[in-house]
Amino acid sequence: MPKQPDPLLAIAGFARVLRAAGVAADAGRIAAFTAALDWLDASRSADVYWAGRVTLCADPDDLPRYDAAFAAVFGGEGIAMGPLREPPEALTVALAPAAAADPLPAAGDGSRQRLRAAASTTEALRKRDIAGLSATERAELARLLATFTLPGELRPSRRRRPAVRGPVDRRRTIRSALEAGGELAKLHHHRPSRRPRRIVLLIDISGSMAPYADALLRFAHAARRGSAPVEVFTLGTRLTRVTRELSHRDPEVALRAVAAAVPDWSGGTRLGVLVRAFLDVWGQRGLARGAVVVLLSDGWERDDPALLGVQMARLSRLAHRVVWANPLRARPGYQPLAAGMAAALPHVDDFVAGHSADALVALAQVVAGRRAQSAAGRQLGDVHA
Amino acid sequence: MVVRPAGRLRDVTSSLLPAGATSPAALADLLGAGGYLADDGLAAAAYLALAMGRPLLLEGEAGTGKTALAAALADLLEAPLIRLQCYEGIDASMALYDWDFPRQLLHLRAAETAAGAAGTPDTAALEGELYTRRFLLARPLLAALETSPSVLLIDEIDRADDEFEAFLLEILSEYAVSIPELGTVRAAVPPVVVLTSNRTRELHDALKRRCFYHWLPHPSIEREIAILRARLPQVTERLARQVALAAAALRSAGLLKPPGVAETLDWARALLVLGAGELDPESAAATLGAVLKYREDQERASELDWRAVLSSA
Numbered sequence: 001m002p003k004q005p006d007p008l009l010a011i012a013g014f015a016r017v018l019r020a021a022g023v024a025a026d027a028g029r030i031a032a033f034t035a036a037l038d039w040l041d042a043s044r045s046a047d048v049y050w051a052g053r054v055t056l057c058a059d060p061d062d063l064p065r066y067d068a069a070f071a072a073v074f075g076g077e078g079i080a081m082g083p084l085r086e087p088p089e090a091l092t093v094a095l096a097p098a099a100a101a102d103p104l105p106a107a108g109d110g111s112r113q114r115l116r117a118a119a120s121t122t123e124a125l126r127k128r129d130i131a132g133l134s135a136t137e138r139a140e141l142a143r144l145l146a147t148f149t150l151p152g153e154l155r156p157s158r159r160r161r162p163a164v165r166g167p168v169d170r171r172r173t174i175r176s177a178l179e180a181g182g183e184l185a186k187l188h189h190h191r192p193s194r195r196p197r198r199i200v201l202l203i204d205i206s207g208s209m210a211p212y213a214d215a216l217l218r219f220a221h222a223a224r225r226g227s228a229p230v231e232v233f234t235l236g237t238r239l240t241r242v243t244r245e246l247s248h249r250d251p252e253v254a255l256r257a258v259a260a261a262v263p264d265w266s267g268g269t270r271l272g273v274l275v276r277a278f279l280d281v282w283g284q285r286g287l288a289r290g291a292v293v294v295l296l297s298d299g300w301e302r303d304d305p306a307l308l309g310v311q312m313a314r315l316s317r318l319a320h321r322v323v324w325a326n327p328l329r330a331r332p333g334y335q336p337l338a339a340g341m342a343a344a345l346p347h348v349d350d351f352v353a354g355h356s357a358d359a360l361v362a363l364a365q366v367v368a369g370r371r372a373q374s375a376a377g378r379q380l381g382d383v384h385a
Numbered sequence: 386m387v388v389r390p391a392g393r394l395r396d397v398t399s400s401l402l403p404a405g406a407t408s409p410a411a412l413a414d415l416l417g418a419g420g421y422l423a424d425d426g427l428a429a430a431a432y433l434a435l436a437m438g439r440p441l442l443l444e445g446e447a448g449t450g451k452t453a454l455a456a457a458l459a460d461l462l463e464a465p466l467i468r469l470q471c472y473e474g475i476d477a478s479m480a481l482y483d484w485d486f487p488r489q490l491l492h493l494r495a496a497e498t499a500a501g502a503a504g505t506p507d508t509a510a511l512e513g514e515l516y517t518r519r520f521l522l523a524r525p526l527l528a529a530l531e532t533s534p535s536v537l538l539i540d541e542i543d544r545a546d547d548e549f550e551a552f553l554l555e556i557l558s559e560y561a562v563s564i565p566e567l568g569t570v571r572a573a574v575p576p577v578v579v580l581t582s583n584r585t586r587e588l589h590d591a592l593k594r595r596c597f598y599h600w601l602p603h604p605s606i607e608r609e610i611a612i613l614r615a616r617l618p619q620v621t622e623r624l625a626r627q628v629a630l631a632a633a634a635l636r637s638a639g640l641l642k643p644p645g646v647a648e649t650l651d652w653a654r655a656l657l658v659l660g661a662g663e664l665d666p667e668s669a670a671a672t673l674g675a676v677l678k679y680r681e682d683q684e685r686a687s688e689l690d691w692r693a694v695l696s697s698a
Contacts, residue, residue: 024590026594028594029594032437032439032597035437036433036437039432039433039436039437040408040409040429040432040433041408046425047409047429050409050425050426050429050430051429051433053426053599054426054429054430054433054434054597054598054599055433055597055598057598057600058442058590058593058594058598059593059598060444060584060600063600157473157474158472158473158474159474159476170486171478171486174486174487174489174490175486177490178486178489178490178493178515181493229586231586243587244587279641280641282584282585284641284642285447285583285584285585286543286544286583286585286586287585287586289585314641
């Protein structure tokens with residue numbers, strides 16, 4: 001620490017930079033860092049680096065932030081980090097490409113081509129202003145969420161619970177015999193209990209899905225209140241895990257956190273690449289195994305649809321069930337012609353709509369394992385169309 | 386936060402460092418002598434965890450040596466390695482302790498029979514006898530608290546439920562457990578605790594706060610060569626270099642499951658068994674099953690230009 005004469009001051013400054021960068025370096029961790037430095041050679045940059053990395057970080061996502069903060073504070077260069085929270089621009093739905101936002105007249109071949117091109121190729125690193133919702137929309141969504149739950153499909157768990165019939169519960173039987181002075185008076189039984197399966201929501205927030213993104217994120221927020229474990233990711237030009245951001249009870253606070261965390265609102269869609277990223281980083285390791293995976297997307301794929309097909313096949317082998325909710329499905333005469341959708345469909349167990357409050361409720365039924373009703377989504381859609 | 390002046394924080398009494406480990410580099414040398422090659426970051430993490438008596442939380446790709454570190458530390462400290470494999474639904478009776486009910490019942494029966502011959506049994510004494518240490522089955526956590534020194538490996542903590550994590554946190558902060566019928570069992574010397582996680586779910590912050598954290602990446606080519614040479618002395622320098630280069634190429638080929646160090650070691654062993662002195666496209670094709678466990682990955686690997694990959698060896 002050549003620049004600051006007082007090491008404690010330097011540590012305090014470093015902690016502030018870290019916290020600003022999003023690493024949760026609280027007082028306890030700082031104390032551990034200080035204590036760790038005492039065991040190492042604080043005059044060696046590498047020792048300081050590793051002491052900090054071991055004590056202050058708690059997540060792989062922290063590591064690049066830590067590296068940047070460390071370089072800024074101890075690297076000798078000035079603080080090179082830009083403002084970490086840009087003021088949200090007041091950008092709204094209007095930024096979505098007009099054709100993609102309303103692909104209704106997309107029946108002919110020529111217009112299909114046009115639509116594929118309309119999924120914006122520029123990665124628009126902008127943040128949608130969620131505060132810019134109209135009052136009626138807000139009221140409607142609040143009504144929807146007041147009644148909304150997302151129960152998970154049940155599966156047998158390894159835990160057992162007392163039951164009237166079933167295998168003999170050796171431990172409880174012997175314990176009750178002990179209480180009766182060693183007399184085997186009554187046999188106790190147990191059975192496997194049932195637990196909800198994990199639900200993974202992959203929400204497309206690209207330009208063509210912009211009119212739905214806000215509602216779908218609220219759907220995800222409501223879903224997290226249920227008993228089933230729910231993981232939420234957004235798909236745009238990149239994959240972002242927003243489970244943490246959505247964990248706040250207040251939907252407005254949670255959605256604001258999501259808006260700040262997601263760098264790619266209303267950009268282009270690269271479903272294949274992103275589903276692969278999800279599987280590589282999260283899914284294969286266990287997140288998708290035995291889970292009900294729900295993709296909320298219109299299936300517009302900017303890249304090669306073959307990749308999406310391969311990745312969806314992989315996903316369907318890992319997951320218990322794959323559900324695809326496509327808002328366009330509700331439109332009269334809809335055919336899954338979008339190249340990405342057509343490639344994915346063979347590997348999807350349930351294909352439903354997801355464009356309205358009713359359709360989302362129907363989607364919840366499907367997630368809970370009450371088999372669709374394959375026409376239900378369309379009927380509800382017709383009512384709302 | 387109270388910050389004490391430097392020099393007083395070093396609490397040597399809680400240090401579990403083995404003799405000779407005066408710095409991370411010295412610890413790395415000691416581990417290296419036992420066949421476990423740790424890089425700077427891992428050595429610093431292990432050194433601090435030992436020095437400050439804190440659990441070490443390791444995350445990283447499968448097969449990068451998370452579990453092996455616990456074994457290496459146990460070897461180095463000449464302490465038994467006590468392993469708790471987590472799984473869904475694991476509970477205190479599986480992880481901590483359980484009363485041996487069948488034995489208690491037998492004891493009771495035996496006492497009754499004896500009493501039948503001698504007269505009225507002393508009920509209170511009999512009850513007291515039932516809840517003594519000899520009827521207690523120590524599961525891994527209790528075993529680790531009772532064995533000093535010991536290395537406790539809590540493997541794949543992310544597979545256990547949230548409630549189990551909270552319970553674990555309690556034990557890791559006190560290194561003591563109270564058994565209602567017996568009293569409190571406290572570790573004379575806290576065990577060295579290594580936790581591993583595959584990140585299938587987010588661990589609770591409270592648990593993370595207790596631990597030191599280290600992310601294990603895939604090793605560099607030079608380090609992988611050194612690991613191969615250290616673990617498999619029969620492997621020639623040339624073969625080790627070829628295998629390490631091929632593994633690095635496979636890792637950057639966008640596979641479903643990129644091979645870890647464990648797979649590389651298996652690969653080198655397979656080549657040794659086949660008597661292949663070096664890695665060429667033929668021997669690679671014959672032994673690919675040791676490294677790649679997906680059909681898609683094997684297909685992709687067969688498209689790789691092996692000669693180009695191996696030419697730099």
